[in-house]
């Protein structure tokens with residue numbers, strides 16, 4: 618064997634051993650326990666999720682062993698937060714906040730509006746399962762908001778859009794073209810729709826309002842930018 622071949626063979630074996638040791642390394646993220654959940658506050662959970670969003674934007678998501686997490690989470694779940702998102706397929710909610718198995722509850726409906734079932738789910742998430750934060754997450758270029766502006770009438774989409782249309786009446790006056798073709802108007806209504814959902818959670822759930830008043834949870838609105846992946850908070 619030539620000197621070159623010997624060096625090459627040694628390097629190949631070293632590379633193989635390195636890759637094997639990498640594959641055997643335990644991945645860092647673990648499933649949240651009840652004790653860890655109890656130490657969280659609404660503010661710490663929000664800060665953690667926003668930091669996760671910055672990692673998502675930078676494409677440096679935490680590496681996770683999902684099959685191991687699934688096995689760890691089998692005995693129970695103690696998530697940090699509940700996110701009500703639009704149905705839109707371009708919002709991978711767990712990835713958007715860099716979360717893994719057992720980290721967050723996710724409820725989804727086109728137009729991220731509130732109804733009795735969503736409220737019941739949120740009450741389960743916070744009152745029973747101990748989540749500390751509710752985020753209503755709307756997004757730019759929302760097709761459900763555009764369809765509500767256009768007053769689309771078809772099948773079960775008609776009554777669904779009726780639950781978004783109150784945001785059109787509640788929105789602040791808008792100067793400009795009030796059509797679904799105007800992205801600024803769509804964003805204006807989307808933001809009002811998010812604020813309306815937050816107001817309705819506080820108004821229509823005695824349980825969640827009580828948790829909020831006691832400082833045990835927070836209820837906030839947020840807006841996802843489809844173009845950048847960035848989440849910004851809505852006041």
Ligand SMILES: [Zn+2]
Nearest residue numbers: 703705759760
């Ligand atoms: Zn949408």
